[in-house]
Amino acid sequence: MPLLLFAALAFGLPAGTMVFGALTTPETVPGGARFTGANMSASLHGPYLTALLGSVKLSALSALIAAVIGLPVAHAVVTSRFRALRESVLAGAGVLANFGGVPLAFAFVATLGNAGVLTTRFHLLGHGWNLYGFWGLTLVYLYFLIPLMVLTLAPALEGLRRQWREAAHNNGASTFRYWMHVALPILMPSLLGGYVLLFGTAFSAYATAAAMVGSSVPLVTMQIADALSGNVLVGQDNVALALGVDMVLVAGLVMAVQVPLQRRSTRWLA
Amino acid sequence: MTDLLTDPESVRPTRAGSTVEFRGLRRAFGTTTALDGLDLEVRPGELLALLGPSGCGKTTALRTVAGFERPDTGEVLVDGEDITRVPAHRREAGMVFQSYSLFPHMTAIDNVAFGLRMNGTGKAARRARAAELLELVGLANHAARFPRQLSGGQQQRIALARALALRPRVLLLDEPLSALDAQVRLTLREEIRRLQQQLGITTLFVTHDQEEALSMADRVAVMRAGRLEQCAPPAELYERPATAFVANFVGVMSRIPARPGADGTTVGAFGRTLPVHGTLPGPVGTDGGSGEVDVLVRPEAIGVTADGDGTSQIVGATFLGATTRLTVRLAGGAEVMADVATHSTAGLPVGAKVTLTLPDRPVLVDRHSWGNGGRSGG
Ligand SMILES: Nc1ncnc2c1ncn2[C@@H]1O[C@H](COP(=O)(O)OP(=O)(O)O)[C@@H](O)[C@H]1O
Numbered sequence A: 001m002p003l004l005l006f007a008a009l010a011f012g013l014p015a016g017t018m019v020f021g022a023l024t025t026p027e028t029v030p031g032g033a034r035f036t037g038a039n040m041s042a043s044l045h046g047p048y049l050t051a052l053l054g055s056v057k058l059s060a061l062s063a064l065i066a067a068v069i070g071l072p073v074a075h076a077v078v079t080s081r082f083r084a085l086r087e088s089v090l091a092g093a094g095v096l097a098n099f100g101g102v103p104l105a106f107a108f109v110a111t112l113g114n115a116g117v118l119t120t121r122f123h124l125l126g127h128g129w130n131l132y133g134f135w136g137l138t139l140v141y142l143y144f145l146i147p148l149m150v151l152t153l154a155p156a157l158e159g160l161r162r163q164w165r166e167a168a169h170n171n172g173a174s175t176f177r178y179w180m181h182v183a184l185p186i187l188m189p190s191l192l193g194g195y196v197l198l199f200g201t202a203f204s205a206y207a208t209a210a211a212m213v214g215s216s217v218p219l220v221t222m223q224i225a226d227a228l229s230g231n232v233l234v235g236q237d238n239v240a241l242a243l244g245v246d247m248v249l250v251a252g253l254v255m256a257v258q259v260p261l262q263r264r265s266t267r268w269l270a
Numbered sequence B: 001m002t003d004l005l006t007d008p009e010s011v012r013p014t015r016a017g018s019t020v021e022f023r024g025l026r027r028a029f030g031t032t033t034a035l036d037g038l039d040l041e042v043r044p045g046e047l048l049a050l051l052g053p054s055g056c057g058k059t060t061a062l063r064t065v066a067g068f069e070r071p072d073t074g075e076v077l078v079d080g081e082d083i084t085r086v087p088a089h090r091r092e093a094g095m096v097f098q099s100y101s102l103f104p105h106m107t108a109i110d111n112v113a114f115g116l117r118m119n120g121t122g123k124a125a126r127r128a129r130a131a132e133l134l135e136l137v138g139l140a141n142h143a144a145r146f147p148r149q150l151s152g153g154q155q156q157r158i159a160l161a162r163a164l165a166l167r168p169r170v171l172l173l174d175e176p177l178s179a180l181d182a183q184v185r186l187t188l189r190e191e192i193r194r195l196q197q198q199l200g201i202t203t204l205f206v207t208h209d210q211e212e213a214l215s216m217a218d219r220v221a222v223m224r225a226g227r228l229e230q231c232a233p234p235a236e237l238y239e240r241p242a243t244a245f246v247a248n249f250v251g252v253m254s255r256i257p258a259r260p261g262a263d264g265t266t267v268g269a270f271g272r273t274l275p276v277h278g279t280l281p282g283p284v285g286t287d288g289g290s291g292e293v294d295v296l297v298r299p300e301a302i303g304v305t306a307d308g309d310g311t312s313q314i315v316g317a318t319f320l321g322a323t324t325r326l327t328v329r330l331a332g333g334a335e336v337m338a339d340v341a342t343h344s345t346a347g348l349p350v351g352a353k354v355t356l357t358l359p360d361r362p363v364l365v366d367r368h369s370w371g372n373g374g375r376s377g378g
């Protein structure tokens, strides 16, 4: 009961304020705060909608790539015979997973920006490379998403018993079929959970993108910042709140897809 | 406990029992030598137990048959055909692991049907056969359960059914009972044996439990440090162990301090000279070069007679049912176990002076052990 109360206060108050603000006009306008659908409507049109979709696309894609790369990397780490290597890679992943924000952006600008070390060394600009676009940002996100995925999957991979692989081979399964029929289904709950975690991390990331691309890649977090700071238009605070509600709705949508999948994939754990 | 299905015909392997042969198998892990030149032949349709202390290479030997381990040198032959280089998933050997080998995300029936799914058997056919196998191991009504909803014993039955599903040429069991309760272990021991005999499938059974090996196997292969020490039917192994190691590992042995004869073929004990079975052990470091030895005799082979002038004394008695195990202290202080028929113990109370006699046959001799001279065994 105290826990419920705490949760209600901790999450309910800000959420309530946000929803209330999103559905009302600012108190400063003539006539004071009134209920209105205008903020929500605005947040789902024009540049705001573009930014929201851009964020979803960037997050979904970078999380997917991170999962696809993270799984074999985590597997290689976990099955490594060298304990010291295993432990240092996992420790390093812990650091990298939290290495977002301005320093990361700076590191990438210095190496792969327009005047970056690698860019000039390999004449990447001539090959159409642009760090400050969608794919550049995806690459930067992968830098902390892959370590995050490795950290998430490592315990699950450690839980794969040698007997399962051997029993699969013993029953005529090749390595590929062992992965398809045994390992991946067993890992599925962790993969799904990891993907949602990565999606959420990318979706709500702000500092890295703000420091790197400014507004050249439209992202919802940056639109919120712009609306709040009055960079483009003043008096957009309530639209910012509406964008926040949009983000919560997207998160809810992701959960609505994930929860039944998760339940299906963990049926055998019940 | 559930009975096994009475009609095993339907799951009988199409081939009559296969042979398995280990030839000069060697396998080292770094500095550890797991197999040190193992030679062994398994006959068609027999259950052969691989018995030995932990770390002697039993599992490694089994895994070379399954294809999970490659020998450094030597080969494994099945039906005369060298399979050393055949990958594990084409070996036609069904394996049951010690524990937790069922796929946790599949129901019992899907576990059993897994191999059939891999070889492309249609859904209806594989479900029918899997159901048949579940019935064979007495778990037809547990088909829809997930492994974590099954007891340890039930999981091992499912694992057995899964191992048999593809009609393997050889059945490999790696201590399949060692993680189970004593009661379940006994039941399952009998069921595995009965099933194996009904199917006539050549079976390798790894265990470190001598009682398990003796009670189940047609022949028992005792391993020591990566080699075969002796391979014989249980009764022969018990009655005529080839070496002191086997004698100590299988059953209980009484150790009687003795003096080696000068010619190395006899030994003196209880005032008699007995021929030595095998060879006399030479003095080794810890002996201090005394050359003292122990004669190894089964407790039931030692005769005990009440004798007021005897130099030995009964110091303890344990009732074992039909027999009673007496602990007798010899003149020199060593204690020896002797089993006598319980009905004859009236004249042999604790404290009585007695004389011990040995049977008239060659005896095994081991280096003298400075323990209390009593029990030694696996
Ligand atoms: N994969 C491995 N890596 C290193 N050492 C191993 C490996 N497998 C077995 N060994 C070693 O080889 C020896 C024999 O092992 P094993 O065959 O498992 O013995 P058993 O089954 O008789 O207990 C042991 O000393 C064990 O530690």
Ligand SMILES: [Mg+2]
Pocket (backbone or CB within 6 Å): B058, B059, B060, B175
């Ligand atoms: Mg073993």
